[in-house]
Amino acid sequence: MKRTIYAFSTSLLLVAGFGPAPQALSSDVDFSGERIEWLVPFREGGGTDTWARFFAPRLSEALPGQPTLIIRNVPGGGSINGANQFDTRGKNNGQEIFGSTASTLFYAMLGDRRASYQPQDWVPVFATPTGGVLYLSSDLGIDSAAELAELGKQELIFPSLGPTSLDLVPLLAMEMLHLNVRPVFGMDRSAGRLAFERGEVNVDYQTSAPYLKNVTPLVEEGSAVPIMSWGVLGEDGSLQRDPSFPDLPHFAEVYEMIHGEAPQGQAFEVWKTFFIAGFAAQKMLFLQEGTPQEIVDTYRKAAIDISAQPDFQEQASVAIGDYDQILGDNVDTAFEMIFSLSEDDTQWIQNWLAENYDVKF
Incomplete structure (x- = not known):
């Protein structure tokens, strides 16, 4: 396991949720008149759906051009169906985004054959912890x-x-x-x-x-x-x-x-x-692989701006939990930590699951 990842830089505070200063945005990024689709791989009303619907109107307002943002629920397979769909069909122009939860990443980390998606290739925007x-x-x-x-x-x-x-x-x-x-x-x-x-x-x-x-x-x-x-x-x-x-x-x-x-x-x-993956950075908003950096920066700045709103923390504590968001470059570090398992570590957890719970891989 790449234990060196745990040597955080002094600027990375997953507990406090501190992020970098907002980045300058390219004037070319403008979603005016566009419709952004947020794919949620669960039915309406669950934790991931509640989280997405909490952020959706705020994200719509924070993005340049204030695009229409809709939630599209694609349930099935414990998030596998929606994740597979996003991985194969998702566009990298910032108009299709994906909200994951712990199970989405667990299946990929464990090598579940049903999970054909490669989340390590996606681009994280921000993450929401829970306890x-x-x-x-x-x-x-x-x-x-x-x-x-x-x-x-x-x-x-x-x-x-x-x-x-x-x-x-x-x-x-x-x-x-x-x-x-x-x-x-x-x-x-x-x-x-x-x-x-x-x-x-x-x-x-x-x-x-x-x-x-x-x-x-x-x-x-x-x-x-x-x-x-x-x-x-x-x-x-x-x-x-x-x-x-x-x-x-x-x-x-x-x-x-x-x-x-x-x-x-x-x-x-x-x-x-x-x-x-399950708690410290449980829910993540993703852009598709290959999304231009100026679009990534635009989304990340929007997340920083949302979190800095005076009433955000109070509203978030009621709706999604009283934890600060993982923002900016910090989300990259958290993402790297999640996908830090070595082949030996992966084999160990697969063997443990097979021996104790008869899980097939």
Whole structure:
């Protein structure tokens, strides 16, 4: 794994979301009278669709010429159908853009044969991070991460969409913590939370916004116990506490509680790469390969301008989560980190998935 990527320059702050000064734009870039199509590879109403519809009117207003921007939903294959379509048909004139989520990148990183697209060739515009919290049923008798070792071999039943989905991050994390987990596949995050509320499962995680909205009341009533966040990336590439959950230890802290030493080695580096793709830079706006640099610069400046609007952070915290955007050249660094797996690392995670969950590659 190209660990040198984690030596961030001092200007890269994924936590704070600082970006470069706005770039000068070419006078030739003008979308007046044009229609821009934003392809979302999921149905209406999901997290990626909500994110795209939050940014779409703002992006339309921020781009020169204030073009009409429409969302086109192409569901299927957990985002594979839409990503394949964008990869083969997307134009590089700035009038067709694509919104990805964790699963889009996971399939490509894992070498899924259904994913014929090559996202490493696309051009990222900006990325939106999120966090996540793992929580247990209070019936287990555990009050904090420090007591996890007391679970011993007690079975934890975990609702999961599938092992190659975003759930790869918690599944691998829980194995590294030596927890005895039995996943129940075919359940998305919403279904998993409802199963937790019904007492059908006893461990779950949610990303930040649904956790704050839907799980916090369970914590307050005493039926759920928050254990840890996944953390956020510091400017040196290390895990730090999630600012949305500053009282919760992050995954690396919990690992050290259990094992007596900080996590290191191949399993952790692979986990960290998928964590970046799944959480630290979860949703990305892309332009097609070969898009002229002046168009790329125009889009990136528009994203910077949007994020600098006085009411943006307050509105974003309600709609898509209270995290700063990854902007400017910083998004390139985050993107490189995601596609930093070596062939050996890729083979390791494929073997792990095949041996533990019978995933075929």
